Amino acid sequence: MTKQTLTQLEQHELFLTRHIGPDAQQQQGMLNYVGAESLDDLMNQIVPESIRINRDLNIGRANGEAEGLDYIRNVANKNQVFKSYIGMGYYPTIVPNVVLRNVLENPGWYTAYTPYQPEIAQGRLEAILNFQQVSMDLTGLDLASASLLDEATAAAEAMALAKRVSKAKKANIFFVADDLFPQTLDVVKTRAECFGFDVIVGPAADAVNHELFGALFQYTNKEGQIHDYTELFAELKQKKAVISVAADIMSLVLLKSPGSMGADVVFGSAQRFGVPMGYGGPHAAFFVTRDAYKRSMPGRIIGLSQDTRGNRALRMAMQTREQHIRREKANSNICTAQVLLANMASFYAVFHGPQGLKTIASRINRFTDILALGLSSKGVAAQNSAWFDTLTFESNELAFIKTRALNSEINLRIDSDARFGVSLDETTTREDITQLFDVILGEDHGLDVAALDEQVMNAKEASIPPSLQRDDAILTHPTFNRYQSETEMMRYIKRLENKDLALNHSMISLGSCTMKLNAVAEMLPISWPEFANMHPFCPLEQAQGYTQLIGELSDWLVEITGYDAVCMQPNSGAQGEYAGLLAIQKYHESRGEAHRNVCLIPQSAHGTNPASAQLAGMKVVVTACDNEGNIDLDDLRAKAKEVAENLSCIMITYPSTHGVYEEAVREICDIIHQHGGQVYLDGANMNAQVGITSPGFIGADVSHLNLHKTFAIPHGGGGPGMGPIGIKSHLAPFVAGHKLIKPGSESDNNGAVSAAPFGSAGILPISYMYIRLLGSKGLKASTQTAILNANYVTKKLSEHYPVLFTGRNDRVAHECILDLRPLKEASGVTEMDIAKRLNDYGFHAPTMSFPVAGTLMIEPTESESQVELDRFIEAMINIRQEITQVEAGEWPVDNNPLSNAPHTLADIIDPEFDARPYNRELAAFPTSAVKANKFWPTVNRIDDVFGDRNLFCACVPIEDYQ
The missing domain is CATH 3.40.640.10 (Type I PLP-dependent aspartate aminotransferase-like (Major domain))
Known part of the structure; x- marks a missing residue:
């Protein structure tokens, strides 16, 4: 924006100039270049008149950043964050500050894209691999996914996998134990109805009385009871049923693994490993199965391969299973994992290490024992015979207990008029236990937590029976045993971040995925406790802030759509x-x-x-x-x-x-x-x-x-x-x-x-703030600028690459497709070569070979300035000139800057580099812009075929650390 234009803007409209990349002068120059007088004129040239809405959106005026944050702060304050003992898959947790600041609040981690270009994603791939290792160690099974959407979705995926792999081919019944979390059962039933499966719900022991293709059990169950299912699972396996277990990740630190009991699939939520409840999400689900079922697994898997220098490198394994390739034959429609949240959970495990996790889990269990012992001594005995963190009680005084709980700003799990439950967690303190005694018994109970603690420590019987206690080591890999100091953890996170290219380094021009600015003012509220620490099943009257936010956001989306x-x-x-x-x-x-x-x-x-x-x-x-x-x-x-x-x-x-x-x-x-x-x-x-x-x-x-x-x-x-x-x-x-x-x-x-x-x-x-900060005018301007940026890039590149599809007046919408097939035929240079060469220029590749094989789809978004667009255009034109040299025979088709891309520092310092037909500077610093801000890929091009033929999806072998 020029100074004159800025003075004409109201203060509340200034965010628009932060979100949109090109200023007014740049926009006009770009409009002149593409042949339009104004943004409105450009829209008239591109968008069919029959579908244009000739009115402003009824969203309201924009808010300034400070104004918008003040408003949403008032909304957040309407949430009443009571102490939650509801459990049922959602638990208060402590996010390590080193993870909060360096991962959740760090654009180097939250603005990165899916690691389809693994050479510039080795950091987050390692973090996800750590998550897979945690999942395998705790569940006792062979192969873990890179995470699924939530525990209930994972249950539905487990059912579908069971049907695919079960040898009981004529069976159509899926059995669900009646102590499963109700929200999980709800999702399973929805999915089963689509597939035409029959779902039977009953006591776990009844599973053997049916001809099943699969069965699902909760460990620990919704009331906190833990069972040893070893014998039951053995019987079911004789009947060819595939056994799935929904497990609590924290309890598995102390409990016998479901895999050792005979489970075939184990899944659950990783939320309580340092991810806030967030009124329901986002949280990463872990999903682990036997190696024999790897071809039927939903979602993504991170695996080990090697690059062209023979060095170990990580990538998404078995990518041909991805839904965009298999389409209606896909195992699942899930095209996303919960990577940011899985990484937070994996860093939680890395930071605490096995001993730290055992300390946390043991403390939760000990406090639960203290609560059970104290209440039992006063005649309120738990219904459980064995437990980890959750107790269920029956009481004729529940109405009074509920009143005292609400007066103390406490939420219990209420099952019926006389039945309630309490789930403890890592945030529970001695003072909390005393307060629970007050709420459940009244304030004249006379119980002393310290004395009860001593009794628990000296008790001969444990709440976790010996047969259910874990007796094998977990997290023995060096990664989980060397970063327990904050200094080392901070450096480890930073070391991984440096291996990844994210939006905080350069434009990510992916077609169809709209990698726009995620403004700090939009991101800030998600860390506020009023939003982060709400249990999704708390009474709605306590969630008035969320109710207002969701209601206003819904109204805006109705207007927009x-x-x-x-x-x-x-x-x-x-x-x-x-x-x-x-x-x-x-x-x-x-x-x-x-x-x-x-x-x-x-x-x-x-x-x-x-x-x-x-x-x-x-x-x-x-x-x-x-x-x-x-x-x-x-x-x-x-x-x-x-x-x-x-x-x-x-x-x-x-x-x-x-x-x-x-x-x-x-x-x-x-x-x-x-x-x-x-x-x-x-x-x-x-x-x-x-x-x-x-x-x-x-x-x-x-x-x-x-x-x-x-x-x-x-x-x-x-x-x-x-x-x-x-x-x-x-x-x-x-x-x-x-x-x-x-x-x-x-x-x-x-x-x-x-x-x-x-x-x-x-x-x-985040989306609420995005709409509030832009307002009616800003939302429309964002769309118009995205279309302008796309047409500017398209026209610039059309002089060097064929543009595959255009609409009216030879315009594109917000993205364009470059057809590389003629170049490939003439030169032998592939779309993959161009994608990897862009890494050398400091860019993530556009979407490759979608929706047409042999193409690149480019979407610049409205947030990219003309300077950044021109830098990308310069890179693409330079690459076209490099292709010309291959076409002319100046460089061999199998030994040139494109076929050898991306170039690592190891390449540049290699004495044998002199044998190549191009020099080091061209390889690593092809433009002056790259020299000013170099991003080094840490591995060379990765061999996908080797990775799939030698599937290895756990942490890098220990010998690498010796």
Whole structure:
């Protein structure tokens, strides 16, 4: 912005100049270059008139940063953060300050992308590998995933895996022990209904009385009881059932591992390893199974491979299992992990080490013993015979206990009019135990915690029976035994961070993933205790701040999307797709049309689309695209007519996955509606819609919104995400519900898709602040600038690379696709070579080979300045000139700066480098901009084939540390 322009801005509008990269002068120069008089003129050239909204959004004026933070502080203060003893999978925890400051609040960790380019992601890959090692050590099984979305989702994935691998092929029953957490059972039942599985719920011992493909047990159960299931599991395995266990991660530090009992799958939430409750999330779920089932495992796995110098290097293993490749044949639709949260949990384990974890777990258990002993001595005996941290009681005085608890700002778990529970955690103190005695017994109980502690220490019988006590070592790897001082831990985190390229270093130009600024003012509130320390099942009257925030955010999203309502439960984009499709199916069922089960999906669609349709029990029919990348209307009409009687819906993306505003989008919606179907519009490209058009205005019925794309929640290295769905009024009664907390007006029989009623509510303040700080004008300006930046980059690069698809007036929307296939044919240089060479220039590669093989998809976002755009453009032009030298035969096709990229410091100091046909400076410092801010990849190009053939998914072998 010029000084003159700045003086014309109100103070509350200044955030817009912080969020948007190009200032007014740069914008005008870019507009002149692309041939537009103004941003509005550019929109008129690009966006079909029939779908343009010719009015301002009704969001309100922008807030200044200080004003916005003051407002949300007042909202946060309406939350009453009571001391929580509710448990049920969510527990108060202590985030180590070294992790809080250096990971959760550090853009080097929270702005990174999914490690599809592993050479510039070795730090977070190591942290995730540590998470896998923790998961394997504690569960006693062979192979862990890089995390799943939450415990309940992991349970549904365990059921699906059990069906895939079970040798009881004719069985269709999945047994669930009746002491499972109710929110987990809710999600399992929803998924089972889609798959057509029969779910039987009963006492654990009854499992052997059924012909099952799988069974699920809770350890410890919802009331705190722990069981040795060894004999029961042996019986079930004789009947070919696949056994899954939902386990508490902290209890596994002391308890016999489920793997040693015979479990085939063990999963649970890693939340209490240093991740705040956040009113339900985000939290990483761990998921571990036997090596024999690795090809059926959901989600991602980090594995060890080697680079071209023969050095060990990490990567995402078995990538061909990823849903975007396998589509409707995918094991799962999950395309994200909870990487940031998994990393926090892994650093928690690294920082405390095995002894520290045992101290924490033992202290929790000892305090639980003290509570049980004291209450028992006063006639209030626990219903449990064995426990780790949770006790269940029956009392005719529960009404008085509840009153005393609320007066003391304490939340207990209330099961019925006479039954309640207490779950302790690492934050519990001696004073807390005394207060619990006061609440449960009244203040004249006369119990002394110190005296009770001495009795517990001298007791002959333990609350954890000997047969259930862990007798094997955990976390013996050096990584978990050398960073217990804060100095060493700080340096370890920094050492890993330095290996990763994130948004705090340079532009990440990924098409379809919208890696925009995650402003500090947006991020700050998530660490506030009023948001971070709320239990998702606390009484709603204590969560008035969250209620207001979610309500205002929902209203804004309704306005932005043109829908009538929003469901906040889905905790990823893929979950949003699944939830939206379920709403469509329930709508059809309500009209007596349950037979409608065909989902039309264009060839160009995101891979999660067909995977989600399959997950929702639909049959996928693929429709063709024309040579311009648009949906082929003739083919669509023919297939819609052919399947009309069974047509459920179509899944489309807008602007299209090819990066253009399809002119016929309204006609597409009309064709589907004419045949009784619904329109699902994928929200991945919403960053090209906000304030310009909307899914509801276009004619769609439901969309998920990637809050981690358009609405500024950071990607966190591969998660967290949030994928709430916007719906038209006729679908609103059919969105996901919740057994414990009623989040909206959905029907009572609607099942849940996530464990918590509002999904990962703890990160909603980010999107809330994003919208509040930008206001109506700023949101529209962000969309317009994103489109300007994309067209500026497209025109600059079109002189050097073919642009595969364009819309009206040869424009693109917010992203463009470069067609590298002609270059590859002429030179032998591949899209992979270009992607890795960009690492040498200090850039993360654009999206590679999606949606078309042999291409790069570029999305610059509105947050990148012209200086950064020009730096990226310069890199791409330089790379094109390097390709020319390969084409001309000046460099061999197998020995040039592209084929050898990325270059490490080890390359540059290698005496044998002189044998290469190019010099060191060209390899490492190809432009002056790189010299000024060099990012060094720490490994050379990684061998994916070697990694898959030699699958190793645990911490680097100990000999590397000797």
